[in-house]
Amino acid sequence: MADDVQRAELRRRTYGTGDLATRWVFAGGFINFGYWDGIPLDGRLTVEQRIASQQAMYDVVLDALDVAGRRVLEVGCGGGVGAQRTLLRGPELLRGIDLMPEQVERARAATRDERVEFVPGSASDIPFPDDAFDRLLSVEAAQHFEDLGAFARECARVLAPGGRLAVTTFFAEHDDAGPELVELIKTFATGLDLAHPIGRFTDDLRAAGFDDVRADSIGAHVWAGLHRWQELAGFPDGWGHRWIQATERGLADYYLVTARQPAGSRA
Template sequence: MADIEERTARRRHMYGTRDLAALPVFAGGFINFGYWRDVDLSGPITVEQRVATQEALYDVVLDALALRPGDRVVEVGCGHGVGTRRALRHDPALVRGLDLVPEQVARATAANDDPRVAFARGAAHDMPFDDGAFDALLSVEAAQHFEDVAGFAREGARVLAGGGRFALTTFFATSAAAAPELVAAVESFATGLDLAHPVDDVLGHLRAAGFADVAAVSIGEHVWRGLDRWLELGPRPDHWDRAYHRAARRGLVDYYLVTARKPAGSGV
């Protein structure tokens, strides 16, 4: 696998210069595999349906956060900010998006017209926000890139107020034993674009950071088959293959909703 500098440069190219959101495999400014529960996979799939699956994945996470009017919300790994702004449906007091790639921050800022929303550049393990600044933190299909998941967990606990809620969704290795096989099976893991974080390690980092009620639920049944069907039928870049679904069928990787809570009496 490439070293950290090469991995960082590859992500900067993919998300910055290349802009993954512009690829046909995605749509609508989103960059996620989608949540396909309500899509009929037996027939054609439209671009509109593809966009709806990406919105639906955000809604899974936002619903898990149980957002309330007046909440202060942050998304870590916000990309174009399309999903970040979806939190506005819950009438928050403010919403912030954080991304490591400056081009993504610029795109998100240029597309935003709501004064409650702002975007900043920063790393998941070193967030440019005050202690206790938020009531809810979300991350959608970004944590597979994080070089320092333990640092992300600590920073998440720091920027959340007591009683704050945490929810992320993405794909992780199903176990430490599966991680090397996953790297060998899927090109994005082999090149280091994605990192094969075992899901139990992620949960352990959240607990070590002081989070309570830490849990992971598989939602892969509503992700892998739909994504694979889209790749089979729909427009896609030439390099894109269907190895994710094959790896999921082998039990090497799964798509998870991870939730946690900062105890009300801890910190800010």
């Protein structure tokens, strides 16, 4: 497994100096596996359907949050196309942070709206004051965060009382899944992705003071479509099928995690 420095350099090459969103396997500027519910998978898939699957992943998160008229933060904003999807829901303001300055510049160039601002920032050190937001979302970025406990605490800090968060990504199913995932899936072996156990993250959220913490598997609407698209995209090493294997072996799954900041004044 790569160390912290090696992982940071790999992520910079992938998302910073490189731009993973330009690869056909993702398409449309998004970088997520897609939520394929309602998209037929028994024939050829189009680029438009691939983009729709990624838009739908954002819709799953936004449906859980109700961002209309709210102050919203996206952690791991990438090139800003998810922010464009969020703006359709009518937030009062939207801020996006990303660890890669290059991604922040791409987001700024792609998204022109007076409600929006993108800034460099870390999930474990969010560059905004206490109680600055009512809603917080993160779409397929938390697998890169080095410290989910710090992320949970920062979410609790920047969310006002009564605020809500929604996070989607893939998580390890248990504490011992990491070594097997490293053997099975290259991005865990290289350190690009980290095998964070889902139970630890929900515990982190509760320890940070959140309540109504839920972790709902949505993998049934992710893995089959990802595998089918990967086949058509010619992605090497059976990458999409390996995720299905990981799920079947009880090693990993894709989750929507939601939580609420208790209402009332801070102590």
